[in-house]
Amino acid sequence: MARVVVLDYGSGNLRSAERALEHAGARVEVTSDHQRAFEADGLVVPGVGAFSACMRGLLEVGGDKVVDRRLNERRPVLGICVGMQILFERGVEHGVEAEGLGRWPGTVERLRSQPLPHMGWNTVSAPGDSALFAGFPPETRFYFVHSFAARDWPDAAPGPEGGEPPRLIRAEHGDSFLAAVEDGVLTATQFHPEKSGEAGIGLLRNWLGTL
Amino acid sequence: MAVAVRVIPCLDVDEGRVVKGVNFTDLVDAGDPVELARLYNGEGADELTFLDVTASSGDRETTYEVVRRTADQVFIPLTVGGGVRSTDDVDRLLRAGADKVSLNTAAVARPELLETASRRFGAQCVVLSVDARRVPEGGEPTASGFEVTTHGGRKGTGICAVGWAERAENLGVGEILLNSMDADGTKEGFDLEMIRAVRAAVRVPLIASGGAGDKHHFAPAVHAGADAVLAASVFHFGQLTIADVKDAMRAEGITVR
Numbered sequence: 145m146a147r148v149v150v151l152d153y154g155s156g157n158l159r160s161a162e163r164a165l166e167h168a169g170a171r172v173e174v175t176s177d178h179q180r181a182f183e184a185d186g187l188v189v190p191g192v193g194a195f196s197a198c199m200r201g202l203l204e205v206g207g208d209k210v211v212d213r214r215l216n217e218r219r220p221v222l223g224i225c226v227g228m229q230i231l232f233e234r235g236v237e238h239g240v241e242a243e244g245l246g247r248w249p250g251t252v253e254r255l256r257s258q259p260l261p262h263m264g265w266n267t268v269s270a271p272g273d274s275a276l277f278a279g280f281p282p283e284t285r286f287y288f289v290h291s292f293a294a295r296d297w298p299d300a301a302p303g304p305e306g307g308e309p310p311r312l313i314r315a316e317h318g319d320s321f322l323a324a325v326e327d328g329v330l331t332a333t334q335f336h337p338e339k340s341g342e343a344g345i346g347l348l349r350n351w352l353g354t355l
Numbered sequence: 356m357a358v359a360v361r362v363i364p365c366l367d368v369d370e371g372r373v374v375k376g377v378n379f380t381d382l383v384d385a386g387d388p389v390e391l392a393r394l395y396n397g398e399g400a401d402e403l404t405f406l407d408v409t410a411s412s413g414d415r416e417t418t419y420e421v422v423r424r425t426a427d428q429v430f431i432p433l434t435v436g437g438g439v440r441s442t443d444d445v446d447r448l449l450r451a452g453a454d455k456v457s458l459n460t461a462a463v464a465r466p467e468l469l470e471t472a473s474r475r476f477g478a479q480c481v482v483l484s485v486d487a488r489r490v491p492e493g494g495e496p497t498a499s500g501f502e503v504t505t506h507g508g509r510k511g512t513g514i515c516a517v518g519w520a521e522r523a524e525n526l527g528v529g530e531i532l533l534n535s536m537d538a539d540g541t542k543e544g545f546d547l548e549m550i551r552a553v554r555a556a557v558r559v560p561l562i563a564s565g566g567a568g569d570k571h572h573f574a575p576a577v578h579a580g581a582d583a584v585l586a587a588s589v590f591h592f593g594q595l596t597i598a599d600v601k602d603a604m605r606a607e608g609i610t611v612r
Contacts, residue, residue, distance in 0.1 A: 193477030264358040265612045289479045
């Protein structure tokens with residue numbers, strides 16, 4: 145049974161993430177303890193609210209170091225919602241720029257379409273070789289709730305963690321944005337698998353299967 | 356593809372038990388909110404809403420327990436409202452496992468509560484619940500002709516419902532639950548005029564509530580501008596299933612899950 149740590153840095157509905165991962169078949173611990181987070185088979189970085197507030201919370205518990213250390217040793221990490229956004233270089237909210245972890249190139253910006261937040265169940269377009277979305281028909285819907293997202297992945301940028309081009313999974317709400325990225329051991333979803341019913345549990349099971 | 360229109364059943368919970376409805380013969384305990392939540396999830400509900408109608412605040416501990424048990428077993432979004440008076444109340448509900456918390460009467464009395472909650476927890480989890488009606492004859496007129504009520508629609512406030520929704524959006528709420536007190540309980544359909552008026556004024560998602568009595572009532576609410584539809588009694592009394600409502604909406608060209 146895969147052992148997973150949900151990183152507790154004061155952000156996100158930790159209880160839901162914990163229970164959904166358990167439901168998907170993991171043994172789960174919610175903690176900010178570095179050693180526990182490093183040793184786990186998989187680390188989940190949740191996150192809700194503002195980009196800058198999440199970054200602040202993450203830095204306060206040294207979560208950036210845990211993520212770095214894991215990725216340097218090729219240990220899997222899954223970011224969820226703002227936990228995905230902070231993997232990019234920067235976030236821009238209300239004209240104010242905040243620095244992200246910079247694992248991925250690009251900027252997290254406010255979506256241009258309405259209504260915002262983009263709230264509800266939407267489809268995604270995943271490539272056929274996706275590990276995360278394996279077995280899902282294209283009409284499968286996942287639960288999103290966010291106003292910000294990474295829209296672009298600079299063409300020239302390789303997948304820093306995978307050594308090969310990352311799989312970019314897109315969704316549309318007026319304009320197109322990144323709904324998920326699979327980059328070697330670093331994976332993230334803009335939507336909430338822990339709130340996406342059976343589809344979400346199946347997706348978490350797929351992720352656990354890669355650990 | 357576009358985001359699907361959400362269908363949301365609402366459960367009234369009093370001291371940990373579902374009240375009103377519960378007309379389900381195949382459930383062991385139809386008064387158990389968790390059992391009903393699971394049933395609605397199985398039927399394809401896109402979200403769940405619990406309205407805590409517990410009169411005494413001393414008995415609210417049972418509500419937190421219900422939220423905990425539900426969030427542990429049902430993996431779709433859960434909104435909880437009713438009697439939420441402070442950001443600490445919001446915090447406790449979110450910690451118990453609620454994804455969103457709706458504020459109503461307390462926000463009317465202290466609008467700054469919306470701003471504080473939104474700043475602290477994020478706009479995505481703060482819902483403004485508006486109980487609104489047409490200004491009754493002899494009442495103080497409002498700009499839109501609709502006024503906000505409190506105390507379950509019994510007390511008029513003279514506050515313009517559309518203006519209030521706009522203000523709440525500016526204060527940072529992430530969603531508006533618009534409940535028509537005129538339509539509520541009539542089973543004659545949603546108040547489309549009210550939905551249109553609020554839709555024209557706000558950009559956040561809008562949930563229409565009040566008046567659903569037939570599966571054909573839902574599509575017009577969506578065409579009037581609702582992003583989600585909420586109903587209670589038609590579901591609880593087994594009159595309609597979630598699937599009935601979605602099929603009827605799909606037949607009208609609306610995207611559903």
